[in-house]
Amino acid sequence: MRTDVLVIGGGAAGMGAAIAAAKEGVKVTLLEREEKTGGILNQCIHNGFGLHYFKEELTGPEYAERLKKILGEYDIDVVTDSVVKVIKNKKVVTVSCDGVKEIETSSIVFATGAREKPFGALMIPGDRPSGIFTAGVVQKFINIENRLPGKRALILGSGDIGLIMARRLTLEGVEVVGVVERMPYPGGLARNIRQCLEDFDIPLYLSSTVVEVRGKERLEKVVVAKVDEAFNPIPGTEKTFKVDTLVLSAGLLPMVSLVSDFATLNGTSGGLATSNIGQSSVEWLFGAGNSTVVYDLVDYVTIEGERAGKFAALYAKGEKLSEKIPIEPGENVRVLHPRWYSKDDGLTIYTRVSKPIEKAKLVIGNYERTLTNLMPSEMVVLKVPARYLEGFNKLEVSIKEV
Amino acid sequence: MKGVVIGAGIVGSLIARELTRYGFDVSIIEKEADIGWGVTKANSGIVHAGYDDEPGTLRAALCAKGNAMYEKLSKELDFKVKRTGSFVVAFNDEELEILKELIKRGETNGVPDLKILDRDDALSMEPHLNPEIKYALYAPTAGVIFPWDVAIAAVENATANGAKLFLNEKVVDIEVKDGRVKKVITDKGEHEADLVINAAGLYGDEIARMAGAEHVPIHPRKGEYIILDNKVSKMVKRVIFPTPSKKSKGILVVPTLTGEVLLGPTAQDLPPEMKDNLSTTAEGLNFVKEKVIKLMPNLPFNKTLKTFAGLRPESPQKDFFIKKSDKVWGFVNVIAIRSPGLTAAPAIAKYVVEKVIEEDMGITLEKNESFNPIRKGITHFADLPPEEWNEIIKKDPKAGKIICFCNKVTEREVIEAIKRGARTLDGIKFRTRAMAGRCQANFCTTRVMRVLARELGVDMSEIMLKSGNSWVVDGKVRR
Numbered sequence: 001m002r003t004d005v006l007v008i009g010g011g012a013a014g015m016g017a018a019i020a021a022a023k024e025g026v027k028v029t030l031l032e033r034e035e036k037t038g039g040i041l042n043q044c045i046h047n048g049f050g051l052h053y054f055k056e057e058l059t060g061p062e063y064a065e066r067l068k069k070i071l072g073e074y075d076i077d078v079v080t081d082s083v084v085k086v087i088k089n090k091k092v093v094t095v096s097c098d099g100v101k102e103i104e105t106s107s108i109v110f111a112t113g114a115r116e117k118p119f120g121a122l123m124i125p126g127d128r129p130s131g132i133f134t135a136g137v138v139q140k141f142i143n144i145e146n147r148l149p150g151k152r153a154l155i156l157g158s159g160d161i162g163l164i165m166a167r168r169l170t171l172e173g174v175e176v177v178g179v180v181e182r183m184p185y186p187g188g189l190a191r192n193i194r195q196c197l198e199d200f201d202i203p204l205y206l207s208s209t210v211v212e213v214r215g216k217e218r219l220e221k222v223v224v225a226k227v228d229e230a231f232n233p234i235p236g237t238e239k240t241f242k243v244d245t246l247v248l249s250a251g252l253l254p255m256v257s258l259v260s261d262f263a264t265l266n267g268t269s270g271g272l273a274t275s276n277i278g279q280s281s282v283e284w285l286f287g288a289g290n291s292t293v294v295y296d297l298v299d300y301v302t303i304e305g306e307r308a309g310k311f312a313a314l315y316a317k318g319e320k321l322s323e324k325i326p327i328e329p330g331e332n333v334r335v336l337h338p339r340w341y342s343k344d345d346g347l348t349i350y351t352r353v354s355k356p357i358e359k360a361k362l363v364i365g366n367y368e369r370t371l372t373n374l375m376p377s378e379m380v381v382l383k384v385p386a387r388y389l390e391g392f393n394k395l396e397v398s399i400k401e402v
Numbered sequence: 403m404k405g406v407v408i409g410a411g412i413v414g415s416l417i418a419r420e421l422t423r424y425g426f427d428v429s430i431i432e433k434e435a436d437i438g439w440g441v442t443k444a445n446s447g448i449v450h451a452g453y454d455d456e457p458g459t460l461r462a463a464l465c466a467k468g469n470a471m472y473e474k475l476s477k478e479l480d481f482k483v484k485r486t487g488s489f490v491v492a493f494n495d496e497e498l499e500i501l502k503e504l505i506k507r508g509e510t511n512g513v514p515d516l517k518i519l520d521r522d523d524a525l526s527m528e529p530h531l532n533p534e535i536k537y538a539l540y541a542p543t544a545g546v547i548f549p550w551d552v553a554i555a556a557v558e559n560a561t562a563n564g565a566k567l568f569l570n571e572k573v574v575d576i577e578v579k580d581g582r583v584k585k586v587i588t589d590k591g592e593h594e595a596d597l598v599i600n601a602a603g604l605y606g607d608e609i610a611r612m613a614g615a616e617h618v619p620i621h622p623r624k625g626e627y628i629i630l631d632n633k634v635s636k637m638v639k640r641v642i643f644p645t646p647s648k649k650s651k652g653i654l655v656v657p658t659l660t661g662e663v664l665l666g667p668t669a670q671d672l673p674p675e676m677k678d679n680l681s682t683t684a685e686g687l688n689f690v691k692e693k694v695i696k697l698m699p700n701l702p703f704n705k706t707l708k709t710f711a712g713l714r715p716e717s718p719q720k721d722f723f724i725k726k727s728d729k730v731w732g733f734v735n736v737i738a739i740r741s742p743g744l745t746a747a748p749a750i751a752k753y754v755v756e757k758v759i760e761e762d763m764g765i766t767l768e769k770n771e772s773f774n775p776i777r778k779g780i781t782h783f784a785d786l787p788p789e790e791w792n793e794i795i796k797k798d799p800k801a802g803k804i805i806c807f808c809n810k811v812t813e814r815e816v817i818e819a820i821k822r823g824a825r826t827l828d829g830i831k832f833r834t835r836a837m838a839g840r841c842q843a844n845f846c847t848t849r850v851m852r853v854l855a856r857e858l859g860v861d862m863s864e865i866m867l868k869s870g871n872s873w874v875v876d877g878k879v880r881r
Contacts (some may be wrong), residue, residue: 033807083804087786093788095810097799100788118842120708125682128710130867130874134844144810145848147862147875172879216678217870252875257808360500 003029004316006092006105008084011039012298013289014111016305024313026040028075031094036080038064039113043143046164051357052299053193087144090284106316109308110272112261114252114290122250125211129220134261135161135249148174151247154222155179158209160188162249167196176202180224182209182231186357187377219244268329268336269293275324275340276347278308286312293337293350296379297394330398341395347384350398352376357401364397365389406586406595407611408573408606411442412549413739414601415556416751417567428565433572435869437827438553438605441603444712446656447549448641449483450742451541453516453812464746465833469543471748479555480779482659485865488544488641492537499643501539523771530637530698544641550832551743560775576613583732597732603702604677604715606737615727618738620675620714625667626686631705631840632661645846653693653837660835665694682711707842727764734758780818780833784810806846808839813853820857828868
């Protein structure tokens with residue numbers, strides 16, 4: 001089989017990319033490994049999606065449905081239940097109930113999303129009982145499978161998914177005894193702290209972590225301790241919670257294993273490094289969405305997906321794309337995306353600070369912008385006008401405290 | 403003759419298979435929910451070359467023999483053995499002396515092709531070793547297996563040849579009459595027995611006591627492990643040992659069959675009453691890290707997939723305790739099977755049948771003419787050439803439906819595992835590698851549970867993670 005633009009992943013980024021590529025009049029194929037498109041949106045039945053992109057507040061499935069409808073208006077070959085086994089040059093091997101197939105393409109948009117950091121990666125001592133889940137798994141149990149994960153739960157990590165699950169579990173009758181966060185500040189958005197914890201009187205334990213899990217068969221108890229500045233548990237501060245469920249919201253990791261052997265990764269995000277037009281270190285490989293950097297909002301995921309889709313289509317049509325110049329992280333920058341700048345399109349910077357900063361000056365090229373109340377949990381999104389970037393062969397983003 | 407094998411670990415499983423070869427009427431009794439879930443499940447999975455053990459011990463005699471037997475056994479039972487070879491690295495001349503000692507032992511034990519490499523040769527073969535090493539003992543015949551693969555395969559083959567498997571059944575007593583074993587009594591019922599094989603691992607001393615037979619005391623030695631993502635496999639080609647101490651072989655770096663890198667184990671002696679203590683500790687995991695950094699300073703711990711602990715059965719006399727009881731006719735101890743028990747297991751099974759049962763007990767062995775030594779494993783389609791996989795999908799579309807995205811395990815493989823007895827999530831995991839990949843089951847838990855619930859005709863809330871009441875989900879959110 002042959003196509004012009006192959007989009008891998010049918011979530012918010014992939015659907016955006018497929019639509020934008022189709023608008024350029026090329027042949028587009030979209031591969032989705034699950035039974036239907038929508039990605040993780042399908043299980044996010046809470047609202048808060050779409051304010052930027054659709055200019056109204058939607059639930060996850062509604063947001064996915066809207067994109068799906070637009071997708072249907074174009075002649076796009078959408079293949080679900082199809083798993084990519086390997087990407088080799090511009091050939092992709094897929095597996096599905098229809099067989100093992102090879103697809104040849106002119107360009108690829110890699111939009112595989114992110115996965116949750118698993119419990120094992122945290123190296124928490126103790127037993128290995130059932131009842132320890134990531135937030136996404138709990139969300140899938142409740143919202144898709146109609147099953148409760150347990151009766152009493154503790155949540156580790158105050159990322160947005162963890163906070164949203166604290167509320168969801170409470171609403172469904174599971175007792176949530178608290179949320180534990182090892183940083184001295186919450187990991188999720190301020191609005192989620194308010195709407196998911198404070199409104200339900202769920203305690204948030206900052207500068208704390210789980211030091212032990214106990215239970216031979218099912219989880220029975222979880223020991224939490226305060227941590228010092230180096231995140232080492234402080235002896236004597238242990239507190240035991242009798243719970244049958246531990247929910248982890250320990251962060252998301254971009255899924256890049258299909259490309260990490262041949263494309264450059266963005267060291268600040270762990271994702272596929274791309275330019276502002278979505279192009280990676282390999283000229284025919286474009287990337288978008290959470291497989292490049294973990295975004296705060298799905299709206300940005302779709303917007304950047306569209307951009308990558310458009311330029312992947314232009315590349316497939318043989319258009320010459322401009323040279324890209326590198327963008328490096330400077331002072332106080334923990335996460336930075338994109339990692340190259342191409343004059344072919346405007347530059348939107350997505351960045352996270354490495355620590356809370358009250359007042360700062362963000363500098364890139366000749367551009368400066370004063371920012372206030374920066375938190376690592378909240379992504380800074382800035383459009384940088386092209387005129388400030390002229391004449392540079394290398395750019396750096398720094399966030400200086402003032 | 404009715405033979406009851408207590409314990410479906412690798413040792414019991416292989417003995418059970420060997421007994422069916424001679425027409426015994428075999429029952430295998432296992433207290434866990436699946437095969438190989440005791441000592442077998444949680445160890446380093448190494449087929450040792452055989453240079454470690456003191457000549458003259460049973461361990462030494464059976465280790466090198468067992469190593470060689472894996473060749474044929476893996477073909478008959480269709481499980482994988484990867485002959486990675488191993489290094490024992492030395493940092494100074496004192497350690498070099500120990501390597502020389504190991505070579506000498508190895509030669510006495512019949513281990514082929516051992517040699518000592520200098521630093522440059524060792525580093526060119528394993529570039530990520532600590533550059534401060536001075537020598538390495540290279541043993542090309544060392545390899546890796548998944549120990550539970552072997553136990554599962556042996557039980558499947560034994561049952562195909564007439565043995566019966568009883569899971570979730572705990573032996574509570576052994577009836578002896580007129581100095582002969584009569585019955586094995588469990589929490590579920592009774593099994594008549596003319597011959598009882600005690601392959602109960604950590605609980606071997608307790609089982610022997612039930613029969614009033616001789617035994618050696620057994621205490622658990624805990625080993626904690628860390629597993630790294632299979633992307634790390636590029637950094638480690640062979641099993642890497644430090645120079646051994648008197649007590650243990652130390653903390654190793656093991657490239658597993660599927661590419662994950664296993665680090666460990668610690669060696670913490672626990673009192674006999676802690677035979678179910680499988681918890682990891684901060685100290686243990688830190689110790690593993692510390693020691694691994696000395697062997698291979700650049701291994702990325704941020705690629706940790708999971709941590710776990712296993713227990714090995716230790717006894718004061720150090721050697722395997724494999725003999726017939728002189729007090730109770732028909733009772734055979736196969737206990738204190740410490741390292742290198744996994745390597746020795748095929749040889750142990752043969753030794754038990756040919757030496758202990760035939761020679762020492764004087765039971766005449768008659769070949770079961772209909773014994774079929776061949777068992778076919780569950781095919782992992784992703785390992786096949788695409789054309790071959792395609793043909794299989796044409797006949798059964800479920801062979802193209804991927805359930806576990808990380809390890810590319812199909813619905814057909816999961817169904818096959820269930821047909822062969824998997825009833826729990828771990829049962830599926832150990833048979834297919836579904837849920838054992840990079841995402842650690844985050845994407846496929848519900849997908850596997852759906853297949854399990856459908857095939858077994860149960861509700862999701864009845865599915866367990868592992869043995870006991872390890873329920874995964876509670877009731878429904880709404881009706």
